[in-house]
Amino acid sequence: MADWVDACAAGDIDEEDVIRWDHAGRTFAIYRSPDDEYFATDGLCTHERIHLAEGLVMDDIIECPKHNGRFNYKTGLAKGAPVCINLQTYAVRVEAGRVLVQVG
Numbered sequence: 584m585a586d587w588v589d590a591c592a593a594g595d596i597d598e599e600d601v602i603r604w605d606h607a608g609r610t611f612a613i614y615r616s617p618d619d620e621y622f623a624t625d626g627l628c629t630h631e632r633i634h635l636a637e638g639l640v641m642d643d644i645i646e647c648p649k650h651n652g653r654f655n656y657k658t659g660l661a662k663g664a665p666v667c668i669n670l671q672t673y674a675v676r677v678e679a680g681r682v683l684v685q686v687g
């Protein structure tokens with residue numbers, strides 16, 4: 584059973600933005616959507632392992648800063664070349680102003 588881990592304060596992430604979160608030797612990206620929901624994925628692009636938190640969030644898309652590959656950060660779906668491998672996603676919930684991620 585995967586653990587829920589306290590990652591950050593809800594207010595640490597601006598709307599339509601992303602932050603990097605490192606935990607137990609792994610790196611994740613945590614997103615806040617334009618409609619104020621929170622999501623988490625692996626932090627590294629599946630193309631060349633670049634940190635996605637340095638990319639651009641637009642609606643439900645994260646654009647990788649290196650080659651502009653795009654993923655849907657809600658589903659992890661790769662949206663076309665050069666990315667063809669989906670991102671792993673993780674369940675997120677917000678409790679008492681804290682963002683909790685279910686790390687698997």
Ligand code: FES
Binds near residue numbers: 631648649652653666
């Ligand atoms: S490293 Fe992300 S698209 Fe190439």
